[in-house]
Amino acid sequence: VKARHPLHAPAFIALFTMVGLTAALIWGKPLHWLSWIALLVPIAVVAGCLRSPGRRPRGG
Amino acid sequence: VTRGAIARWRWVHSWTSLICTLFLLMLCITGLPLIFIDEIDRTFAGHVDVPELAANTGPADLDKVARIARERVPGETILYIDWGLDEPLYGVNMAPAGDAQDRRQLVFDARTGDYLEDLKGSRQPVRVFLGFVNRLHIQLFAGRRGELFLGAMGVLFLAALVSGTVIYTPYMRKVAFGTVRGNPGHRRQRLDLHNLIGIATLGWLAVVGASGTMNTVGKPAYDLWRKSTVPALIAPYKDVPLAAPTVGIRQAVDSAHAALPGSRMVRVTPPSATDGSPWHYVVWTQGDRPFTRRLFRPVLVDAQTGGVTLSDPAPWYLTAIQGSRPLHFGDYGGLPLKILWAVLDVLAIVVLITGVQLWWSRRRAERTA
Numbered sequence: 212v213k214a215r216h217p218l219h220a221p222a223f224i225a226l227f228t229m230v231g232l233t234a235a236l237i238w239g240k241p242l243h244w245l246s247w248i249a250l251l252v253p254i255a256v257v258a259g260c261l262r263s264p265g266r267r268p269r270g271g
Numbered sequence: 272v273t274r275g276a277i278a279r280w281r282w283v284h285s286w287t288s289l290i291c292t293l294f295l296l297m298l299c300i301t302g303l304p305l306i307f308i309d310e311i312d313r314t315f316a317g318h319v320d321v322p323e324l325a326a327n328t329g330p331a332d333l334d335k336v337a338r339i340a341r342e343r344v345p346g347e348t349i350l351y352i353d354w355g356l357d358e359p360l361y362g363v364n365m366a367p368a369g370d371a372q373d374r375r376q377l378v379f380d381a382r383t384g385d386y387l388e389d390l391k392g393s394r395q396p397v398r399v400f401l402g403f404v405n406r407l408h409i410q411l412f413a414g415r416r417g418e419l420f421l422g423a424m425g426v427l428f429l430a431a432l433v434s435g436t437v438i439y440t441p442y443m444r445k446v447a448f449g450t451v452r453g454n455p456g457h458r459r460q461r462l463d464l465h466n467l468i469g470i471a472t473l474g475w476l477a478v479v480g481a482s483g484t485m486n487t488v489g490k491p492a493y494d495l496w497r498k499s500t501v502p503a504l505i506a507p508y509k510d511v512p513l514a515a516p517t518v519g520i521r522q523a524v525d526s527a528h529a530a531l532p533g534s535r536m537v538r539v540t541p542p543s544a545t546d547g548s549p550w551h552y553v554v555w556t557q558g559d560r561p562f563t564r565r566l567f568r569p570v571l572v573d574a575q576t577g578g579v580t581l582s583d584p585a586p587w588y589l590t591a592i593q594g595s596r597p598l599h600f601g602d603y604g605g606l607p608l609k610i611l612w613a614v615l616d617v618l619a620i621v622v623l624i625t626g627v628q629l630w631w632s633r634r635r636a637e638r639t640a
Contacts, residue, residue, distance in 0.1 A: 216440075217440050218439070219436035220448045221397075221439070221471065221473060224471055224474060225473045225474030225477070226616065227474070228475050229477070229478055232475075232478055232598060233598075235603065235608075236561070236594075236598060237561065238355055238562075239418070239560070239562075239603075243604045247607045247608060247611060250475065250476075250615060251476070253471040253475060254618070255612055256471045256613065257468050257471050257472070260450075261451060261467075
């Protein structure tokens with residue numbers, strides 16, 4: 212099985228962060244929740260990965 | 272990507288990061304209290320309590336407020352009066368003639384015109400601390416040079432983010448996303464931690480880094496625009512003799528509001544030879560939508576006739592700088608956004624520290640070999 216590119220997941224997270232923050236900046240209070248989620252995602256990713264360390268190398 | 276190219280990118284990442292790390296650590300640490308500057312000020316610095324009044328009370332007469340301020344501090348001149356953004360307050364900013372740095376702010380109830388507080392007189396330790404942290408964060412106590420220097424560090428930081436992303440790819444080709452290997456304190460674990468936190472927070476780091484870098488050129492860019500715009504606006508007045516204003520502050524603000532009906536008035540500067548125009552009130556306005564509320568536009572009001580001179584809207588680069596400011600401060604999404612901003616700030620500190628540790632351990636290993 213061909214592995215996904217290592218930047219797929221990071222690119223998605225980065226893009227979501229930027230879009231969420233910018234949308235809340237432009238449209239204000241109705242989209243504040245989106246900016247919260249946009250920042251919660253990277254924090255949750257870090258927390259989740261730290262809770263399950265030492266995952267196996269791909270194909271190992 | 273060839274092995275040689277990766278080595279070159281790694282060199283770029285190492286040195287761009289190393290040069291700016293110390294300053295970025297300072298910015299991250301001083302940035303933490305600044306995220307909560309309003310909350311800290313409200314809690315510890317004797318926040319001005321605004322009494323409950325009927326909703327339709329006021330607004331107070333600005334000219335009366337200015338008169339009371341001049342009577343309270345007779346030796347000082349009014350630099351400008353601004354409006355509280357969230358509360359019904361007027362801040363009358365004053366300073367001795369010729370010393371604009373030694374300023375004070377008298378706070379008034381914007382509905383009744385009652386005097387509430389002199390912020391210079393209060394001098395709470397918390398405000399002194401916040402002022403110290405703010406100056407260190409913005410300009411390293413080195414004025415414009417310090418700001419521009421930090422801007423250069425911001426450019427290096429952005430280069431470090433780009434180069435870090437490039438070298439992340441080959442490192443992670445055989446490892447699943449988010450893998451953290453090794454035991455605590457081991458080089459491999461530090462590397463994985465640095466990679467994981469750095470790449471997961473990349474979007475936020477890029478947004479805060481780019482907007483912070485833009486902020487450092489904000490003042491020079493604004494001065495450039497003002498120097499090219501204001502002289503042209505007041506050029507027709509150069510032969511008009513100076514006289515005491517016959518138009519009141521309230522009337523000037525009303526004239527500006529009539530000229531830009533969709534705008535909010537946020538500040539008025541009386542006629543001044545040193546700031547703005549000696550023949551005009553300068554009324555600063557902002558838009559009424561979430562984004563345009565961050566964009567300022569000055570309106571000149573003739574102090575003798577009340578006639579209005581509108582400047583062109585700010586150029587694109589000033590709009591970009593003003594509009595991007597909240598993306599650096601994280602102050603536009605309520606307290607939850609500020610808390611998340613602080614968590615990411617701490618994660619950025621971890622990335623910086625693990626980065627230096629990695630460079631140091633690699634250097635030691637190369638020396639031993």
